[in-house]
Amino acid sequence: MPIELKMPALSPTMEEGTLAKWLVKEGDSVKSGDLLAEIETDKATMEFEAVDEGVISKILVAEGSDGVKVGTPIALMGGEGEAAGAPAPAAPAKGEAPKKEEPKAEPAPPVAGSGESPPAPAALVMPKPDSTGDRIKASPLARRLAEAQGIDLASLSGTGPGGRIVRADLGEGAGGAKAAAPATASAPMAKAAPVEPGDIPHEIVKLSNMRKTIARRLTESKQQVPHIYLTVDIQLDRLLKLRGEINAGLASRNIKLSVNDMLIKALAVALIEVPECNVSFAGDTLIKYSRADISVAVSIAGGLITPIVSGADEKSLSKISTEMHDLASRAKEGKLQPHEYQGGTASLSNMGMYGIKQFEAVINPPQGMIMAIGAGEKRPYVIDDSLQIATIMSATGSFDHRAIDGADGARLMKAFKALVENPLTMVV
Incomplete structure (x- = not known):
């Protein structure tokens, strides 16, 4: 079944972002490490990469979209062997879903803002990273960030497909999405008092992230x-x-x-x-x-x-x-x-x-x-x-x-x- 690609938390303070540009289109085949999109965060424009192989079956959020909340599905990716143009699975009408589809129709969602890793079907249990020999399953971006921060990948559990370690698993030190939690836990900022510019010539400028x-x-x-x-x-x-x-x-x-x-x-x-x-x-x-x-x-x-x-x-x-x-x-x-x-x-x-x-x-x-x-x-x-x-x-x-x-x-x-x-x- 198609996997949801969600808006990742690319910094601890990121709560929403702008999907600046898609680097793929529907029907494109991608592999782990391929760049999917450019996302404007609260600090910089960053690249969002694939963590697994598949086919982009549906783009859900158009490029240029502003204020996309972390955790919002932005695209669907079909697994290996699925047709490139396979349509996104429509939500079944009440009472009409085939019984055999029920166990996987509602996969357990990850915590909001948990980053770039797509959710796994509920029937799967995430294993520890495969460290057969010296090989540890991790996305190329996670490997680069871990190396830069001196993080031992063998000490982490992966939440990506098949237990792959992704950016979100690295924690705050390497920009992992798990560090975004403190920002949402802080006291909400008081709303600014409304300003009436009156008849003074002016323009309204929308605040950037x-x-x-x-x-x-x-x-x-x-x-x-x-x-x-x-x-x-x-x-x-x-x-x-x-x-x-x-x-x-x-x-x-x-x-x-x-x-x-x-x-x-x-x-x-x-x-x-x-x-x-x-x-x-x-x-x-x-x-x-x-x-x-x-x-x-x-x-x-x-x-x-x-x-x-x-x-x-x-x-x-x-x-x-x-x-x-x-x-x-x-x-x-x-x-x-x-x-x-x-x-x-x-x-x-x-x-x-x-x-x-x-x-x-x-x-x-x-x-x-x-x-x-x-x-x-x-x-x-x-x-x-x-x-x-x-x-x-x-x-x-x-x-x-x-x-x-x-x-x-x-x-x-x-x-x-x-x-x-x-x-x-x-x-x-």
Whole structure:
């Protein structure tokens, strides 16, 4: 019987998506790993791939359809040997279904939002992945994500056809759909008061999935996370001088450090020096991280995304620069994979390029802090007991006061300031 292909949850925050483009048509034969469609999530446009072989017998949702809920059937796929043009099984009229069809007419549905794996007939029992020899049954996408996250596929049970491991089985760390549950369990966001534009010329713009998610998450953060803000002024002259020297040496390698690259490194090292701030609040527990993964705010068309430089405390400045350039470029093209923007232990947001002197950023839960960077500018500054002109920037740390005490936040700001003002300490 045909298998329902359902709208997958391609990120933990995804509740609905836009079916941007079909890459197959009715009657096409597909095999595991073939790309079926492009789906616009709340963060990026991602590819949806087949997890088994079959024939696309019916497309249920047209491309361009907006607001398709996770778990909604979007196509039907016939199993091996079924006719390519086999029609979708119509719902039988009441009392007219043949008795022999009754056991498989209503397969047990999966939990809503359980991802891309099609449901199996109720009569089948999902076995453990077939690990005969070294072979474990898993979709190509699941294999790639598992490898990137260091997940042992042998430790997982597959929910795909024949026990195949699919993206949904990997969990939140690799963008699995099971991580979407917390988003639906959170308190609903209060409805905004209606706005009457009156006779002012205007247009009504429908919110994108990304903008809806940004609105919901930032509202939840300000409502549920008690923020404390700490600001320091930091002299940049030494850092700027060192950056110029490093860039001169890297010119032949086509690498150019930005100030932001060096600030990413400084924040990561500071978090390792003050581990009390490298944490997440988790109800009645506190998660303490031993690695500093820095989420960096990148402005893209229609919103904001935070690609992650993982293990930035141990990476060289040139490595951070190369990774950040690649991540930012693909973020603007909507080509990031979930594990490249989901997670992180702290965030950095730099608005200095816009001339913003100082601001307070909203924490990105479940992270415990975010560093807001203002513009470096010439200011009167006391150096060696004399008033001089120096390049100064203001940095403000926003801390989750449930998890981080003010004194620990102050220690982090002090460590961050010391690293930026003495940048050689970051590279030795």
